[in-house]
Amino acid sequence: KQEVTQIPAALSVPEGENLVLNCSFTDSAIYNLQWFRQDPGKGLTSLLLIQSSQREQTSGRLNASLDKSSGRSTLYIAASQPGDSATYLCAVSEEYGNKLVFGAGTILRVKS
Amino acid sequence: SAVISQKPSRDICQRGTSLTIQCQVDSQVTMMFWYRQQPGQSLTLIATANQGSEATYESGFVIDKFPISRPNLTFSTLTVSNMSPEDSSIYLCSAGGGIDYEQYFGPGTRLTVT
Numbered sequence: 001k002q003e004v005t006q007i008p009a010a011l012s013v014p015e016g017e018n019l020v021l022n023c024s025f026t027d028s029a030i031y032n033l034q035w036f037r038q039d040p041g042k043g044l045t046s047l048l049l050i051q052s053s054q055r056e057q058t059s060g061r062l063n064a065s066l067d068k069s070s071g072r073s074t075l076y077i078a079a080s081q082p083g084d085s086a087t088y089l090c091a092v093s094e095e096y097g098n099k100l101v102f103g104a105g106t107i108l109r110v111k112s
Numbered sequence: 113s114a115v116i117s118q119k120p121s122r123d124i125c126q127r128g129t130s131l132t133i134q135c136q137v138d139s140q141v142t143m144m145f146w147y148r149q150q151p152g153q154s155l156t157l158i159a160t161a162n163q164g165s166e167a168t169y170e171s172g173f174v175i176d177k178f179p180i181s182r183p184n185l186t187f188s189t190l191t192v193s194n195m196s197p198e199d200s201s202i203y204l205c206s207a208g209g210g211i212d213y214e215q216y217f218g219p220g221t222r223l224t225v226t
Contacts, residue, residue, distance in 0.1 A: 043219040043220040097208065099160060
């Protein structure tokens with residue numbers, strides 16, 4: 001059974017810092033991995049998707065990497081801003097069109 | 113990308129009643145998913161809804177408690193039946209598509225059971 005773990009559970013940083021969120025999964029036979037953002041009481045916003053054959057994806061100040069063989073992904077946020085404060089969720093899918101298995105999330109607070 | 117809407121956005125319901133949540137996708141999709149997010153927790157899949165067949169439920173979730181309809185390729189409903197305070201959660205629907213099968217989520221329905 002696939003399990004997804006995210007470290008740290010919570011993170012508080014001053015504005016402008018670069019930071020890394022970690023995600024690990026137990027079964028490396030994944031189809032893809034997605035990073036989401038969730039604001040309090042809201043739905044999920046897809047940030048980045050990495051296919052199993054890819055090593056990284058970038059969008060603006062966000063960069064996600066994937067090491068499928070070791071079961072790890074990282075989300076790098078450059079020059080953090082207070083507006084980045086949210087919960088960040090990592091999720092994996094094991095085949096095309098299949099469900100997502102989520103980690104517990106990292107609660108990020110960026111202080112101004 | 114797919115745009116997903118849900119109704120209602122929130123509701124407060126009494127114990128023992130039922131609530132039906134609607135999910136609409138702006139494009140045709142094969143599968144839709146219903147997730148539950150309990151307070152302070154991550155998302156757990158309730159069931160997968162395929163058009164034209166019965167929904168597939170995850171362990172711990174049963175059709176009598178969470179009946180699902182999927183009448184066409186853009187719409188699905190989830191009913192939370194005989195509610196108790198333990199059903200207070202955010203319920204989210206999702207769908208995906210494209211070559212990468214990126215999944216998108218609706219804004220969620222925040223349910224409070226008193």
